[in-house]
Amino acid sequence: xxxxxxxxxxxxxxxxxxxxxxxxxxxxxxxxxxxxxxxxxxxxxxxxxxxxxxxxxxxxxxxxxxxxxxxxxxxxxxxxxxxxxxxxxxxxxxxxxxxxxxxxxxxxxxxxxxxxxxxxxxxxxxxxxxxxxxxxxxxxxxxxxxxxxxxxxxxxxxxxxxxxxxxxxxxxxxxxxxxxxxxxxxxxxxxxxxxxxxxxxxxxxxxxxxxxxxxxxxxxxxxxxxxxxxxxxxxxxxxxxxxxxxxxxxxxxxxxxxxxxxxxxxxxxxxxxxxxxxxxxxxxxxxxxxxxxxxxxxx
Ligand code: MN
Ligand code: MN
Numbered sequence: 001x002x003x004x005x006x007x008x009x010x011x012x013x014x015x016x017x018x019x020x021x022x023x024x025x026x027x028x029x030x031x032x033x034x035x036x037x038x039x040x041x042x043x044x045x046x047x048x049x050x051x052x053x054x055x056x057x058x059x060x061x062x063x064x065x066x067x068x069x070x071x072x073x074x075x076x077x078x079x080x081x082x083x084x085x086x087x088x089x090x091x092x093x094x095x096x097x098x099x100x101x102x103x104x105x106x107x108x109x110x111x112x113x114x115x116x117x118x119x120x121x122x123x124x125x126x127x128x129x130x131x132x133x134x135x136x137x138x139x140x141x142x143x144x145x146x147x148x149x150x151x152x153x154x155x156x157x158x159x160x161x162x163x164x165x166x167x168x169x170x171x172x173x174x175x176x177x178x179x180x181x182x183x184x185x186x187x188x189x190x191x192x193x194x195x196x197x198x199x200x201x202x203x204x205x206x207x208x209x210x211x212x213x214x215x216x217x218x219x220x221x222x223x224x225x226x227x228x229x230x231x232x233x234x235x236x237x238x239x240x241x242x243x244x245x246x247x248x249x250x251x252x253x254x255x256x257x258x259x260x261x262x263x264x265x266x267x268x269x270x271x272x273x274x275x276x277x278x279x280x281x282x283x284x285x286x287x288x289x290x291x292x293x294x295x296x297x298x299x
Pocket of ligand 1: 003080083093094095186
């Protein structure tokens, strides 16, 4: 574990997240949002760990802008902006929900409170099942529902979901936090009318390499090499390859790679009762006495 790089990535991620939190995004397209946030990361000398997610209302996660995506933010939208920063493959994963309609302030505040509660409990040796229970209790006490099938995760070099999950509800089993790994904690909150689960939606606009096996299509294999050299195993968006390939061709080549299963496409995740969802997220490293929240805004 390279703690310095985790700290550097976390500091940049928190700066960019706080910029995102206070900015007025009404009237901006999701394309403008994703590009602007990604440019803020790059300006600070880091790379994106994944395409910025701008998931609106009942879409809980995994929406990123298509090239020139025209979907525009209105004053009644609830937008989860989830961003990832990487330095030498060490990742900071953090998210904020922006909303301009006071009707949804409670939802946003609850996601933040649940995250804060979880961070206050962390240290080496704490069971993640206890964290999940605390997140669930915090959310329910505020009159809302956690999304049970979305969870936090362990991080590894060039790997966002490194195999261990930090639940947002009470659950049996689980593991004990160790001091030699970084983790992300990310409570998702919906209304009391929500089902408290997400399902896969039809849209897929985030991708990642599955294998580097050649496909016998020369141009598709060139794209595969480009993806590997630039993004490694980390997720990417179509927007990120349309500087090298014209959009129509890029789509066709990407479809070919998906068909050959060398590239995987991730569907958007939608609340099952189509209720609005808020999210908050930090990356952290447990210590013997507490926690280093790498994406904390106070550091
Ligand atoms: Mn995230
Ligand atoms: Mn995450």
